Amino acid sequence: MGKHGKRKALDELQLELLRLQYWLRRTGKRLLVIFEGRDAAGKGGTIKRIVETLDTRGYRVVALGKPSDVEAAQWYFQRYVAHLPAAGEFVLFDRSWYNRAVVEPAMGFCSPAQYEAFLDAVPGFEKLLADDGIILLKYWLAVDQEEQERRFAERASDPLKRWKLSPVDLAARQKYAEMGRLRDTMIERTHADRAPWFVVDFNDQKRGRLDLIRHLLGQLPYQDEDIPAVKLPRLKGKPKREQVTAQALKVPGHKA
Template sequence: MTKNEKVPKLNKDLYEAELEELQAQLVEMQEWVKQSGSRVIIIFEGRDAAGKGGAIKRITEPLNPRVARIVALPAPTERQRTQWYFQRYVEHLPAAGEIRLFDRSWYNRAGVERVMGYCTPEEYRRFLQQCPVFERLLVDDGIIVLKYWFSVSDKEQLKRFKSRLTDPMRRWKLSTTDLESITKWEDYSRAKDDMFIQTDISEAPWYVVESEDKRKARLNVMHHILSSVPWERVELPELKIPKRPKSTGYRRIDRSLQKEVPDFAATITSERMPARYVDKEDEVLNGESPE
């Protein structure tokens, strides 16, 4: 395959079949984490519009939200800005039998905060010095730490941004900071390179996920998680549905005394069926990403 030749997109039917299989294995992994009392941290970082959110969504879709929880923190408060930088992340670390998926993490300081000037040079220097120590402490305490960087080309990122501008379901994903990343592409590249040099440690290495094709990226990261966590199938307790006991005379209250949700579904007809939403970033149209 030549350098300029496009890599074919993954077939949708093949993708969905493999996705279902990997999700089933993630459910089994979750049971092992729960029963073994393991603690797992999965960090998702990368370019804006690189597909982190879509990957997290497919990973957590079949999982118990009490076991596998997404951590997506807003901008720090004024009080949090005066704390030790890692302090607000510590409270979201997993306890025994829990998985935490960080949709962006403490690495904000090495990326957007550095490039956009939201932290001082001294704060940035201190972060690079402390981060490897912090992560080694986590691993030394028995926590499994996986770090993924989603990589996407500038051309593909721009296509996805343009798609979101006209997609009402994804418009919320765009912010002024996201759009500024277009003009600061090389700044973010340098920041990522420096971050890797300082924080790609043997105890918690970085893994790059190529995400020009989102379907491939999702399957690849899910498969890697399953191969990186030392899980095994666990025997689940046998459950038996009991027989319902005989009635003791209970009578349901009259429906007229309750407020019910109107039956909107009964008004839907084929004549007024709304157009099906198509995720332009996921659907392959003529083999091209959306312009």
Template sequence: MESSKQDRTVTLEIDGRQRSFDIDDPRLPDWVQDAALASGGYPYDVKMNKDAYKKALEALQIELVKLQFWLNASGKRLIALFEGRDAAGKGGTIFAIRAYLNPRSAHVVALSKPSDIEAGQWYFQRYVQHFPTAGEIVLFDRSWYNRGVVEPVMGFCSNEQCARFLEEAPRFEQMIIDEGIYFFKFWLNIGQEMQLKRFHDRRHDPLKIWKLSPMDIAALTKWEDFTRARDRMLDKTHTPHAPWTVIRANDKRRARVNAIRHLLLSIDYDGRDRDAIGEIDRNILDHGPALLA
């Protein structure tokens, strides 16, 4: 993590103002701290109460166990993929879902960059080999949508490759649906100041520093590029058969409980307790780009 101060200080344009941000400075700037929760048009002034969150999450995790038993018994399959900017909370949401599930049939897939062999294959091929068999749940921490957002912005694919992917993805996902697999696509959306705060937290927490990569630093000045890529991706791949579920994720607690509620309310599994699941907060979760800023 050692590098020069000059290399790690960036100038950002936020709300029309030039801001200097030094991720190595242990003091988080006031302009980041004060604006983080409200950034990106977040609709709440405070985070979800911690005790209320724990109570809601426990009830939802009991329902997830019921869902897994039903999937095992029925042979049904489930895929959920989680996308979003770096530090949006994808891994934490997946952890909350999987915490009490049997790991033998609930798998997390977080692929590194493709090998030389994988780079020569059909683009979707390395993801398909991780698809669930009967009774299984697979949760993708990033997915084939790397090619829709991260790769074109960071120069890892050509414009032609990205355009071809955006045309092929809806057809690929139609095959998943036609197979009878329950399929969910989540985009976790955060504001720019919240991303900076989370990056800074990672940089100065010895237990989380591994989460901060050189590519995260390189992407700091590409906020608008990622926004344009995200919007194009959603426009091309938000379909009736495989819609995007967008979650405002500045507050991780609200994001997690609403993501789980959506999963549980979308499947009519045995013993489902709708009262225990609760209602989705439409200020936090909706379909398509309606909640994006």
């Protein structure tokens, strides 16, 4: 599929995502999608494409930073609970409570006891969410180390992308195999019908985005939802010019 074909496919999927949003709003369903995966796999770009054409009043993207001292002393899941979806809402987590399943143990940010306690607690926590009616889907974006290194080098050489490389990302480069083992354990112990894991190949980012969005749409029964038609009433009188009463911004070399 060429560049034009991928863009056309994305446009079609974005229309379906809008239908999904109307379905959520009409039914009051709550949708929570978790995006985990390798550094530089494409989590942020995928989320951006998903929400690009959605009504901003119907979705939220949650990307929490390092917990504060107060948050670190709370129940581990507490700071995430505040961001769960309300009725009719679509929430996308750019990383989530699963930091404690892969990144934290690999980098020594949690103790072995905290790690084991987390894996024991997750199934029960997610069961509570599902039993309360939240639709929960979890995606791991996979990328080979060689491709990951190429993307790291691209980011390092581009001043507009360097912010994407955190000190943790750089240190984690040496932990590729260990993180893979931790990922496998995470999926084995936390996959459930009510909170399933899906692994998506993101060595080709654009193809991966299309595959993930298509799969996401296939998990939900929104297909009969229509986007309401809008009929513009006839405008009375002639169109008016904008009347600027405050000081207008004047751009040098530009004629209004």
